[in-house]
Amino acid sequence: MKRYAYINDDESSHDLYCANRISNTKYNFLNFLPKNLWEQFSRFMNQYFLLIACLQLWSLITPVNAASTWGPLIFILAVSTTKEAWDDYHGFLSDKKANEKEVWVVRQGIKKHVQAQDIHVGNIVCLRENDEVPCDLVLIGTSDPQGMCYVETSALDGETDLKTMFIPSACMGIDLEVLHKIKGVIECPVPDKDIRRFDANLQLFPPFIDNDLCPLTIKNTILQSCYLRNTEWACTVAVYTGKFVYSSCQGHILMHTSLFMHAHICFFFFLKQ
Secondary structure (H helix, E strand, C coil): CEEEEEECCCCCCCCCCCCCCEECCCCCCCCHHHHHHHHHCCCHHHHHHHHHHHHCCCCCCCCCCCHHHHHHHHHHHHHHHHHHHHHHHHHHHHHHHHHCCEEEEEECCEEEEEEHHHCCCCCEEEEECCCECCCEEEEEEECCCCCEEEEECHHHHCCCCCEEEECCHHHCCCCHHHHCCCCEEEEEECCCCCCCCCCEEEEECCCCCCCCCEEECHHHEECCCCEEECCCEEEEEEEECCEECCCCCCCCHHHHHHHHHHHHHHHHHHHHC
């Protein structure tokens, strides 16, 4: 499947693709408790200890005090729930900071500050040296006469060496003032997890160039969370915006089970005394 990013067109892509709002949280005030409990008891070991705790409420089949199981179970669930709430809240604060960060965007030929969450596919985004890249971008101009820029990708691949990126041949020799008014379309694949490949085509509309297609590769892109280095400025086009990814804050099952068993044994000996 293909998607089309219409350059410098404020209307064509707004309804087709999402804005650049980032959300790495998986809870809200309404669904936190039920969703968290569902995830907790989706684990087999929690289901097992819940069953044991329920059976211990029946005094005819067990001589053990039910509190020896219910106490550690409630304690472990409370600790895990508190940790997930804490991590999710800090994720919310991090998302808020990233979404509200101001970036330079060209709209209707005018360069203006907007929040990163308001970037749309096809917007022209202007980066300055040491700026963090707010979304996946295609280069169309740089301050370097040879059309190069340097990008730090350590946030993606852990490599500290700077990567050299290039503007496509169709944009060579275009002045910055003209870039702010450029029109065209980028035909690219739908988003995927492969950050080492980008097979797309750029077509600029007259009077900038004829209707020939210009191929684009990963060397013509700057990915989100990278940094522009050793380059005074870069002019780019947003092609992929927004993301919704959350990472589970739950501990490993083995560690969770060991902690439960340790608490269970300690609580049992406490009741025996």
